[in-house]
Amino acid sequence: MTKRKSSIKPFRGPAGGWGSVRSLADILPRERLGPAGLAQLARQNKTEGFACVSCAWPKPAHAHPAEFCEEGAKATAWELTTLRTTPAFFEKHTLSELRGCSDYDLEQHGRLTHPLRYDAETDKYVACSWEDAFAAIGAALRPMDPKSVVFYSSGRTSLEASYMYGLMARIFGNQNLPDSSNMCHESTSVGLKAAIGVPVGTTRLDDFDHADALFFFGHNTGSNAPRMLHNLRSGRKRGVEIVTFNPLRERGLERFTVPQNPIEMTTLQETDISTQYHQLKAGGDIAAITGIAKFLLEWDDEARAKGEPEVLDHDFIKQHTTGFESFADTVRAASWEAIETESGLPRTAIEQAASVYAEAKAVMAIYGMGLTQHVKGVDNVRMVVNLLLLRGNIGKPGAGPMPVRGHSNVQGQRTVGITEKTELVPVEKLEEQYDFTAPREKGLDTVESCRGVIDGSVKAFIALGGNFLRAVPETEAMEKAWPKLDVSVQIATKLNRNHLFPGKVTYLLPCLGRIERDEQASGPQAVSVEDSTSCIHGSRGKIAPASEHLLSEPAIVGALAKAILPRQPKIDWDALVGDYALIRDAIEQTYPDVFKDYNARLFTPGGFWKGNKAAERIWQTPSGKAEFFKPQSLSATGFADTEHRYRLITLRSNDQFNTTIYGYHDRFRGVKGTRDVLFVNAEDMAAAGLMSGQIVALESDAGDGITRRREGLSVTPYDIPRGCLGAYYPEANVLIPVEHHAEESHVPAGKSVPVRIVSG
Structure with a gap:
């Protein structure tokens, strides 16, 4: 493991600015990018270019000359590195030895170049042919109980590969399809679906132009979605109030200098982002929102008593919601002492935030995993919706919930069937389309897959990207249990820690990256992704692949499907791999309302929107209305505070x-x-x-x-x-x-x- 000199001292600069430039100046030569690699940055997040391989922030219809952020450029450099991890590397190192390396050191060795098989006698990976790999994987998986096999996928996987992968799993006989969403925004999918009838946010990029106020909850924008900073800067320039609730003061929500703006860079100009910044306790969002609602109710009562304009949107509440009175009673009953204790904020701070909300005509609520990754994470999401409903801030320009997704296609995967839940997939349509009997039994999500690996009920794990073993909880128990798997198949671009814990039959299959040229039987191919705002974008790689031995994700999935499934007369896996437009035609047939004219609209500037009923104030809930939620606790942590905890x-x-x-x-x-x-x-x-x-x-x-x-x-x-x-x-x-x-x-x-x- 590489030894590094460490230091810890305060950083005084803004997000962006020269710090961002210096960071890129460090990583680009470290990854040894040549001119061809550097030139790809000009294509990043452009209409005819490629979708960034990191975050899911939207690609605008009218792009900046440099439509990438510091993090996105790092992701591109990381994928296009000229460093290589060849079979010769594994000849020198056992997996036991490599477990002493850091996550950084493992991936810094570079792109994988050949399919690899784990050899237990030497504790090393050895090169093998693709034909032998697929034959061995098929022989190992075909006799297994389908319920014992997990098909995991990373949120970077394209819509095309995701659709094929989910179809393969269901024909195999299960819906064990955990993905990155299970680890981050499933609380959003559950909470928004229950509250407003859709599992995703209702806002789009142009809503920033119409909002009067933005309320942030639990999101580190400067590190996790830096391109959003341009929207926030524009909003601040026209007087938009930005109120932030976050335990840590994240620099991107404090100050920003545009790296692409020569004047700001030379004069060191900064834009202040948040007009209020409230450092609440971890898990204190329910209490903080309860406090805001308490002020709104009090002010509304006073206004109505005096015959003044109402603070709440009672017409909207009456026409479009249910459960308001129960929620209002809960808020009124909450004591200020409890609210202040659980939120960690003084009453005056909450009042300041409530004043902004009460005066704004259109409010967007933007949030991240600081809300979703709590025991009461779903309650957190429901409370954000409660706040928006009080003043009709859903279904009008500049207003609504905006969950900020991480991986670049994690939301899209769910759209095309990567889910363990039968009710989220048109299984009858799939059965008609492909002539098989789809499973109805709920599959395993991430937590349930972890349980299964630990208790031994999961016997095989196929990973389409990602670093599952490193991303999940219970690290020690998971690493001890993983080698007991009968089969472990990892599809990846670089070596990571999950690959160092082999099962009895283990293969490491290297794939093309999204930025690389993908040539199939019909010629160069494009793929597609869905961003955080439900817009679908085409993406086309053009740079030469890292190795001639790589296969694309759709090609690997198609070959796996042929290896593990009986022949399906209605599915020509080779044809799908040969022309991704046929995959998109199949997706359109399965989801005609979402993907109408899919191929024709693939490279629409700004993407094409898949639609959102809640944004139209059509509520697909059991009541037919948006549903207020009554919280049972003011804390989202799920545990009590005790001494020394x-x-x-x-x-x-x-x-x-x-x-x-x-x-x-x-x-x-x-x-x-x-x-x-x-x-x-x-x-x-x-x-x-x-x-x-x-x-x-x-x-x-x-x-x-x-x-x-x-x-x-x-x-x-x-x-x-x-x-x-x-x-x-x-x-x-x-x-x-x-x-x-x-x-x-x-x-x-x-x-x-x-x-x-x-x-x-």
Whole structure:
């Protein structure tokens, strides 16, 4: 493992600006990009170019000359690196030896070049042919009980590959189709579906031009969706109020300098983003929103008594909602003492936020995993909807919920059938289309797949991308259990930690990246993705593949399908692989309302919108109306605060995307050269007798009798609410019990984990 010099000191600059430029100046030569690779940045997020392989922020119809952010450029450099991980590398290293490497060091070796088979005698990967790999995988999977096999997919997978993958799994006989959504925004899918009848946000990119106020909850925009900063800057220039609720002060929601603007760069101009910034406790959003609603109800009562204009939109509430009175009664009954205690905010701060909301005519609520990854994560989402419903802020320009998805196609995968839930898939249509009997039994989600790996009921795991073993909770138990799998198949572009834990039959299959040229029988191919705003975009790679031995994701899925399934007269897998337009025709046949004229609209500037009934104020709920929700608790953590118990927030740095670590410089938090950091409130440090730089460990305080421990963390004083701690994901996942998840959605609750600090 590479040793690095570390330092921790405050960063004073804005998001963007010269810090962003210097960060790119560091990674581009490190990945050894040649002129052809650098030229691809000009095609990134352009209509006829490729969709960014990292976040799902929309591609605008009218793009900037440089339509990429710092994180997106890192993702492109990471994929187009000229570094290679060849079979010769594995001849020198056993998997046991490689387990001592960091996540960064593993992936930094470069792109995988050949299909590989695990050899147990030598504990090494050895090169093999594609034909032998598919034959062996088919021979191992065909006799297995379909219920014991999991088909996982990463949110980077295209709509075309995702559709084929879900179809393959259902014909095989199960709906064990966990994906990245299970780990992040399934709370959104469950919460919004119950509240307004659709599982996705109702807003689009142009809503930013009509909003009077933006309310942010639990999102680190500067690191996770930096291109949004341009929209926020434009909003601030025209006077939009931006009210942020987040435990940490994230620089992207404080100040921003546009790196593409020569005047701002040379004069060091900055735009202040948030007009209010409220550092509530982890899990305190329900209480904060309850407090806002309490003020709104009080002001509305006073206004109606005086015959003044109403604060709430009673016409909207009466016509479009149900459950208002029950929710209002709950809010009125909540005490300010409880609200302040659970939110960690003073009443005056909540009043300031409520004043902005009461005066704005159109409000967007933008949120991320800081809301969804709690035990009461679904309740958090429902409370955001409650707030919007009070003033009719759904179904009009500039208003509505905007969940910000992470992976570039994680929302789209669900649209084309990557789900464990039968009710979300037109199974009857699939049966008619392909002449098979589809399973109706609910499949395994991420948490249930983890349970199955640990208890042995899951016998095989096929991964279409991702780093599942690193991304999920209960790290130690999962790593111990993984080698018991009968079959482990990993489709990937680079080596990651999951690949170092082989099953009895294990194959590592390298695939093309999205930015690379994909040539099939009918010629060059394009794929498509869905962004966070439900718009579908075409994406075409043009650069030469990293190796002549790579196959595309659709090609690998098609070959797997032929290897593990009986012949299907109505499915010509080879034809689908030969011409992706045929896959899109098939998707359109399955989902005619969403994908009408799919191929013709593939490269529509700004994407084509799949539609959203709630945005039209058509509520596809059991009541036929938008439904207010009555919270049962003011805290989203799911556990009580006790002496010496802290709420751990797992964090991503601005030098990573999910489990992919691009480097060791979390610029905005001033951390360089290390990820072994524990962020602690200075007053909590004093109370616990901790010193800055002291090495400690964290232990899980879940009360289940299982010891989970994260060693070697350097105590770092930080502006974080009392009782809360911060540590980096995925390294801190070892502390999260598999059963510590959102109650209805099963999203691992990584934003409020019960832990205690112990001596290192």
